[in-house]
Amino acid sequence: MSNDRNTSDTGCHDHIRLSRRRFLQVLAGTAGALVVGIRMADATDVPLPLALLGDHFYNLGAYVRIDADGSVLIGARDPDTGTGVATSLPRIIADELDADWKRVSVVPLGLGVTDNNGQPSWTYGRQVGGSGGSTPAAWNDLRQVGALARWLLLQAAARRLGVPASKLRCNAGTVIAPDGRRLTYGNLAEDASKIALPTNAPPLKTAADYRLIGQPVGDVDARAIVTGLTRYAIDEHYGDALVAVLAHCPWPDGTLAHIDATDTLAVKGVVKVVRLRPEPGQPLGSTAIAPVVAVLAEDTWSALQGRQKLKLEWKPGASGSENSNALEQHAGDLLAGKTDPTTRVRNDGDVDAARKKAARRLDATYFQPWLAHATAEPMNCLVRLEKDHASLVVPTQAPQKAWAVVQRLTGLSPAQIDIRVPRVGGGYGRRLDHDYVAEAVMLAKAVDKPVRLLWTRAQDFGHDYYRAGSVHQLSAIIDRKRQLLGWNQRMASASALAHRNVPDNRLWTSELEADQLPATLVPNYRSDWYALDSAIPRGPMRGMPHISNAFAVESFIDEIAHSMKEDPLFTHLRMLGEPRELPLSAGGTLDTGRLINVLKLVADRIDWKNWLHTVNGLGIACWHVDGAYVAHAIEVAMQGQKLIIQRVVCAVDVGRVINPLGLQGQVAGATLDALSTALNLAITFKDGQIQQHNYKDYPLASMAQLPNDVEVITVSNDAHPPAGASFLAMPTAAPALANAVFRASAVRVRRLPLMKELLRLL
Amino acid sequence: MVPVQAQAVPTSPESSIVPEKVRDGIALEINGEHYQHTGDPQMPLLWYLRDVLRLTGTKYGGEHGENGADLILLDGIAVSAITQPLAKLAGKQVVTVEGLAGNDGSLHPLQQAFIDEDAIGCGYCTPGWLIAAIDLFRRKPHPGDDDIDQLSNLCRCGCQTRVRRAIKRVAGKATQS
Numbered sequence: 001m002s003n004d005r006n007t008s009d010t011g012c013h014d015h016i017r018l019s020r021r022r023f024l025q026v027l028a029g030t031a032g033a034l035v036v037g038i039r040m041a042d043a044t045d046v047p048l049p050l051a052l053l054g055d056h057f058y059n060l061g062a063y064v065r066i067d068a069d070g071s072v073l074i075g076a077r078d079p080d081t082g083t084g085v086a087t088s089l090p091r092i093i094a095d096e097l098d099a100d101w102k103r104v105s106v107v108p109l110g111l112g113v114t115d116n117n118g119q120p121s122w123t124y125g126r127q128v129g130g131s132g133g134s135t136p137a138a139w140n141d142l143r144q145v146g147a148l149a150r151w152l153l154l155q156a157a158a159r160r161l162g163v164p165a166s167k168l169r170c171n172a173g174t175v176i177a178p179d180g181r182r183l184t185y186g187n188l189a190e191d192a193s194k195i196a197l198p199t200n201a202p203p204l205k206t207a208a209d210y211r212l213i214g215q216p217v218g219d220v221d222a223r224a225i226v227t228g229l230t231r232y233a234i235d236e237h238y239g240d241a242l243v244a245v246l247a248h249c250p251w252p253d254g255t256l257a258h259i260d261a262t263d264t265l266a267v268k269g270v271v272k273v274v275r276l277r278p279e280p281g282q283p284l285g286s287t288a289i290a291p292v293v294a295v296l297a298e299d300t301w302s303a304l305q306g307r308q309k310l311k312l313e314w315k316p317g318a319s320g321s322e323n324s325n326a327l328e329q330h331a332g333d334l335l336a337g338k339t340d341p342t343t344r345v346r347n348d349g350d351v352d353a354a355r356k357k358a359a360r361r362l363d364a365t366y367f368q369p370w371l372a373h374a375t376a377e378p379m380n381c382l383v384r385l386e387k388d389h390a391s392l393v394v395p396t397q398a399p400q401k402a403w404a405v406v407q408r409l410t411g412l413s414p415a416q417i418d419i420r421v422p423r424v425g426g427g428y429g430r431r432l433d434h435d436y437v438a439e440a441v442m443l444a445k446a447v448d449k450p451v452r453l454l455w456t457r458a459q460d461f462g463h464d465y466y467r468a469g470s471v472h473q474l475s476a477i478i479d480r481k482r483q484l485l486g487w488n489q490r491m492a493s494a495s496a497l498a499h500r501n502v503p504d505n506r507l508w509t510s511e512l513e514a515d516q517l518p519a520t521l522v523p524n525y526r527s528d529w530y531a532l533d534s535a536i537p538r539g540p541m542r543g544m545p546h547i548s549n550a551f552a553v554e555s556f557i558d559e560i561a562h563s564m565k566e567d568p569l570f571t572h573l574r575m576l577g578e579p580r581e582l583p584l585s586a587g588g589t590l591d592t593g594r595l596i597n598v599l600k601l602v603a604d605r606i607d608w609k610n611w612l613h614t615v616n617g618l619g620i621a622c623w624h625v626d627g628a629y630v631a632h633a634i635e636v637a638m639q640g641q642k643l644i645i646q647r648v649v650c651a652v653d654v655g656r657v658i659n660p661l662g663l664q665g666q667v668a669g670a671t672l673d674a675l676s677t678a679l680n681l682a683i684t685f686k687d688g689q690i691q692q693h694n695y696k697d698y699p700l701a702s703m704a705q706l707p708n709d710v711e712v713i714t715v716s717n718d719a720h721p722p723a724g725a726s727f728l729a730m731p732t733a734a735p736a737l738a739n740a741v742f743r744a745s746a747v748r749v750r751r752l753p754l755m756k757e758l759l760r761l762l
Numbered sequence: 763m764v765p766v767q768a769q770a771v772p773t774s775p776e777s778s779i780v781p782e783k784v785r786d787g788i789a790l791e792i793n794g795e796h797y798q799h800t801g802d803p804q805m806p807l808l809w810y811l812r813d814v815l816r817l818t819g820t821k822y823g824g825e826h827g828e829n830g831a832d833l834i835l836l837d838g839i840a841v842s843a844i845t846q847p848l849a850k851l852a853g854k855q856v857v858t859v860e861g862l863a864g865n866d867g868s869l870h871p872l873q874q875a876f877i878d879e880d881a882i883g884c885g886y887c888t889p890g891w892l893i894a895a896i897d898l899f900r901r902k903p904h905p906g907d908d909d910i911d912q913l914s915n916l917c918r919c920g921c922q923t924r925v926r927r928a929i930k931r932v933a934g935k936a937t938q939s
Contacts, residue, residue, distance in 0.1 A: 218878075228818075301802065707923070
């Protein structure tokens, strides 16, 4: 049996190299299970956690586990914040495996980390949710996991049946011989786990053989969610944990001037009052977190009552003089002046020379407000610290970043930190920062007990890492043939990357894209970014920087069309030109054909040819994001001062579609999120204090304000690998809406939120 | 164990065991189960459900239940659990999202419709939508778009159009039957 893995020193392999750093590996499981996974090169010295092989299913990794009874367990490595990756990623593995989906259970993975001489080795590679990267990354490696498991099962079946593997086929968890004999995967799992690995990774399926990819399927957690049994981090308990609720300093750089906790400590159930004074530079790199007074109690109600009885006086820091109005004024002054930009992001041709040849020039300035994340599940964290171990349940989009915070605060070695990530109640970029994890760990250290930290809704609104507002000054140069000859874009904003150890010449990257429309389509194109400074905390936000820029650019193209008395669809199509692929500065291409296609799809569906003749207003917009393409067409009616969104059509081309049902939900959801944001939402600050404290001040759109339906058209484009779709439908919703409002009301809204500005101008 | 001493008068032995005094408390009925709450009568139902009973399907929505994630049925009517001190709930029936499915695991038609229409984003606010929708059917057995528009739940994932479809799916069946 020289072919057995146990004798692998005789020239057999126990892993397959996928790339320089990634390997496929097979592990024999207990009870005849077959376990296949991906391993990173820097983890090769370290055995995989024993839990993978035992009964602790939640620690499976990007693994397939096939049990003797035929049930298949697949690990979902990326946190699911509502993007559906807990469903779509395991589907990718299951299809390659030819598993019977009805026998598949999906388990969310915790953070996979092992100790490599004191440095962390990430067992599962990339683990980030909600940034649009989960599906493309999974397409690159998770298919291999399924393919290898299937190959091994086929070899086992070949031996058992005495038929060459090439003559066998797989279908829904069964291997079928030419003569009709069948063996189930469960039956073969134990044998398969002893087969030596091939030298090279087994070939992947061809698209014609996909049975699950491209077929609609519901969310794997759906039943648990509708029955209330899904446990989010906020629902997790340790029996002996104290509940911590906080009072944050209103200013991130402020200080505590006075504290009287006498009444708080008299509340039954309150155990302790703790002050946290995080130093700048700790524990979140250079991102400051506000000073905190925490009330720790035996239950949430006691803690909340105790916090209400705290007598605190806070003293503002330098941010205490900041006002959002003044900051916007300053941005306007900067753009009006002759100051050189902080960064010249792109400079094609010669805009100044083009200006001299202009037949027509158009200028407009657009404004976007500051925004908050407003996740449904507020920030929270459950932590237990022991001398040589930390266990956490964290609602995070980036468990590896959470790990770094815990490691810095505890000094524990990599594998001593255990982070579990259940389904997350919304992320939108908020959970890429881990101030709340730092607070929970510091409190657990201070009281020497497990801590269950809960932020209130008001704290969520008041202590966010906000999306900064921005001012966009656009200028178009048009020649006699109505072609766009030049484009000059100047943008001022406070970078999301400032105060985060990012070099000055990279701060623009969170604010705009060098390749955004209409770059590469206009011979003379210039894009300048002006930095604003602010001590109000800022961070990643779903869809940035596309959303703010698409609103400005796609509104402006509509204005250009109007100034030339043209159909904006026609103006768009002339700008895009012939279907072709244009190279982008960040790599990849802009495929104008795919962009034209989604534009035409929404135009046809909404009956665009009547755009001038309908009493309602029609608006259209398109955009491209990392190899994916999107267009919106929106129809609105004005009834006096009331805006009614009558129809919304969205077409997307994300290349190959893994789960059409999930994609439709994601596109409809992102559209509604973008409309809700554009209609009503703004964060403002006065004397450094955020003015919005709850949903009344930050009114997410209600059912009645939103359209009754979003008609989603998904282009089936199997020639291209799957691109991310999590926020793809956001950038074009607001400009299509504003363009429709213009046709319906003759009011051009250049400032968001739209309703406030529309009512001011009507 | 203290042995009970035999008494001198055999006819009516007086026990030395003093029965526990009936404790003051609030009799609660939640998902058909009976509980006696002897703690702070002002504790909001939300924290009792989540901290004491560990029924965590009802979510924290905000200090005043603003986004509807903490809706429960109180005698059949949807109310925010954080606004209901336990003292008010004696003798009333509370049903949470965990109480919607039958004991045999059969789903409520709205639960099934939410699954069928994929009316779920992150899922955090879903229990609140379900309770609100059940309350809507109580008031309007055949809800139309205008009735659905009255729901005040909030959702940033944008599940509203799919929730609308789920409600209409059940309303359509109700109309047929």
